[in-house]
Amino acid sequence: MTDLSLKVGVYRYEHTEPMFDGRVPIDGVDATLVTSPLISDVFCEMAKRELDIAEFGLTYFLRTFDLDDSPFLALPIFPNRNFRHSALFVNVDSGIEKPEDLAGKTVGEFALWGSDPGVWMKGVLAEDHQVTPDQISWVIGGTDHPIPAFDWIPQPVPGGVEVRHTEGGETLGAMLEDGEIDALLSVDVPQALIDGSPKIRRLFPDYRSTEQDYYRRTGIFPMMHAVAIRRELVGEPGLVRSVYRAFSRAKDLVQQQYRAGAAKQHMSVITPWFSGLFSDNRALLGEDWWPYGVDANRKAVDTFLRYHHEQGLSKRLLTSDDIFVPALLDT
Known part of the structure; x- marks a missing residue:
């Protein structure tokens, strides 16, 4: 079976780097990974349908979701999150x-x-x-x-x-x-x-x-971006699960590096007292402090969707069940 040739846009974070350097492929996909110093450029390419799968700011995604011919669905992958x-x-x-x-x-x-x-x-x-x-x-x-x-x-x-x-x-x-x-x-x-x-x-x-x-x-660690996929690709057998698995494996590799580094007081990190910060964060946020999947993020996503609607940015009040690809609602 021939791999699908797809163009995938995402910022080169430490937790996506394993996808760029080849350690983590997207099974079944001949992926061309693209990035940009300005992540909004990736959003723009996706909005113009120049990418097949891409990191997309949540509000940018939701604004296209309100169009009559909404072109995308979301995958429960959150490459960018930050307390604000x-x-x-x-x-x-x-x-x-x-x-x-x-x-x-x-x-x-x-x-x-x-x-x-x-x-x-x-x-x-x-x-x-x-x-x-x-x-x-x-x-x-x-x-x-x-x-x-x-x-x-x-x-x-x-x-x-x-x-x-x-x-x-x-x-x-x-x-x-x-x-x-x-x-x-x-x-x-x-x-x-x-x-x-x-x-x-x-x-x-x-x-x-x-x-x-x-x-x-x-219990909310606010996410800024998700990963969007063109609707016509959602039905490709095994595709969305393969993409989700690749992003998750890349992120898990990096999290494990930090866990393993704790034994040596994170000698590879040049930030002083980083191990103390890592320990505090781990105690507060848990072993998977950067979770993907619908279940672990439903409250945060639904809160953002409610805010988006209350602020007049979405025509109707949406929930996680509305925006994520059905095949990944069990994650």
Whole structure:
């Protein structure tokens, strides 16, 4: 039987590297793996149907899912996840001392209104702090480099929410430092903060403790991206299971390297005291701290889907059963 020739797009993370270097093939697939320094470029290629299987930001996937001819389904593979309380930055003169102070302010958001970290944090702000998106004026753009509006993906904005895009050479990081916006919700840390600017700080200074407490309360480790597949490929015998198995094996290889490294205090890692952090994370998050599959991620995914709908980004309230390929609902 001839292997399927497919183009697969994914960022070159440490937990996908085994697929790039050949240690983990996708059985039954002659796969051409492609990547990009900007993961949004992979999203764009997938949105334009130039890839067969690809890492896709959850909101980008869901926006295509609302089309009449929705072209993709999701696989329960989550290459990118991150706690996002650390993604909120404020100008020190803005008067913002706590999350509730964001109401009535102007806040920048990286890339698009309803970015993946944006959906998560708007949901958290609404649930935990009673601050809803319509109470804020939003400015969309690049953090340290100007970026145009993404015209290759739908851009829904609900009524009653004020949103504008940056113009010309404006960047959100500079606007935050200058006080033109009060706060910033960004996947990228503003360069000014990295450089030690006294004008910017995080809204949650002890964000690690805040995010750990969030996990203890909710059991949610927020995912940003899943892997999408073109609908016409879903029926190929054994394909979705083979893709899921390959991504899982690659991730498991890397997790096992970290487990084994603990015996030697992670000598291969150049970060001091990393073993202590690894031990703390393992105690909190468990042996499989980066889980794939529907069952282990259903609560987190369904929470994101609810937030996406509440924020006017999905036409209807979806659940995990709606978006994942049926053959992998048992994972």
